[in-house]
Amino acid sequence: MxxxxxxxxxxxxxxxxxxxxxxxxxxxxxxxxxxxxxxxxKLAGLLRCGKSCRLRWTNYLRPDIKRGNFTKEEEDTIIKLHENLGNRWSAIAARLPGRTDNEIKNIWHTNLKKKLKNYQPCQNSKRHSKTSHVSNKGPTTSESSNNSDLSTSTKQHIKIAPNSPQLSSSEMSSVTLVVDDNQMVIIKEEKIESSSSEYFPKIDESFWADELSTENNMIIGHDQEIQVREENVDIFTTSSKMEEDMDFWYNVFIKTGDLPELPEF
DNA sequence: AAGTATTGCAACCGCCAATAG
DNA sequence: TCTATTGGCGGTTGCAATACT
Structure with missing residues (x-):
């Protein structure tokens, strides 16, 4: 070849x-x-190689590129994604709309890496492999990494956007994730009557126009306080869909700037 | 003010996977 | 199935700008 x-x-x-x-x-x-x-x-009349043209376009000239400094939220996102994805810059960039892999790579090497020297994002949790889930953000006890305790320690309450495709504009839902003893993730969903949008980031039409707008992709944030009152249970296995689900959660994270706290399996 | 060190970032390099023929 | 071609990716380099001495 x-x-x-x-x-x-x-x-x-x-x-x-x-x-x-x-x-x-x-x-x-x-x-x-x-x-x-x-x-x-050649067709365009440039004395450049195609590779150079592609790079220039994808890293600089593309109309959807977001210029300017990275926000604190974007930096946090990169740090968290890097923790889970490693140096897969393109995968990280795919989750940061308007940012390129080159840009992220640069910001990582010149900025974030230094920050991390004094930053222990998961003081209480082990570092994650590619297929593990994101860490719990709150204080973690030693037993939280013990699978036998997951079913009782990893309930998550997650709000669903008012403009979720599955809900009317006045509806919201809370979702609880529970890992049972068989390593199954159980999603418990409940509609919330409150129409308050204070918990929700502003979301435009484009949010639902991409790969998230599938049947299950409607969770956009999390909140620890909403209680489940009525259960509508859906179950999927964690083994075969693990990585796919990881991608979903990362997309949720990127779209909302908030990372649902998920158990480690 | 001048010289040196450091930083930030655009661009290049080389490898690999996907694809076409 | 094999080979050539292409696009994509991560690592690295080079250089201008900035900070420091």
Whole structure:
């Protein structure tokens, strides 16, 4: 399998992009798309390799890129995601809308890594493998890592957005997650009569337009105080869907800025 | 003010997986 | 099934800006 030659041959340009090059690339992609990066520079009249064009577009010129400093919430998100995903920058970036893997990688190496030297986000919990769930945020006792205690110690109350696809605009729900002795996660759902939106982040239509807008993806936050009064139980196994469910929870986390406290399995 | 060290970040490099033929 | 090509990813580099001495 031969390696495709890259831009160094035949006078293809390297180094920082000029505004003129940016304009050419932007206008070409706007008019023609980028179905073939390798052919793109020649077609667009750029003295760059396709790889360079792709990088410039995805890391800098894409219209949906969010510029500017990372917020505290974004930094916290990166730290928490990195704890669980490791150096999977693209996976982390996928959960931070408008941010690129390169940007996140940079901010990690130049900023967050230093912060973590003095920060112990999970003083009380063990570090997580890729397939483990996020840690409990509150004080953790030694028994919290003991599976035999999970069924009694990991109840979670999670609010559902008023504009969830499954609910009318005036409805909210509380969901409790419980891990039973058979390592099953039980979701207990209850509609909440209160129409107060004080607990909920503002969510626009786009929230439900992406991969979250599936039947089960309606949980957007958590609150420890809401009590379950009426149960509507749904059960799924934790073994086969573990990673998929992890992704779901991370998406919830990113969308809401709040991390549901889940048990470690 | 000048020299040096550090920081931040855009861009590149090289590997790998997916895909087409 | 094999090979060539392409896109994507994580690691690394280079350099301008800034801070420090």
């Amino acid at each position: 031969g390696r495709a030659p890259c831009c160094e041959k035949m006078g293809l340009k390297k180094g920082p992009w000029t505004p003129q090059e940016d304009n050419i690339l932007i206008s070409y992609i706007q008019n023609n798309g980028h179905s073939n990066w390798r052919a793109l520079p």
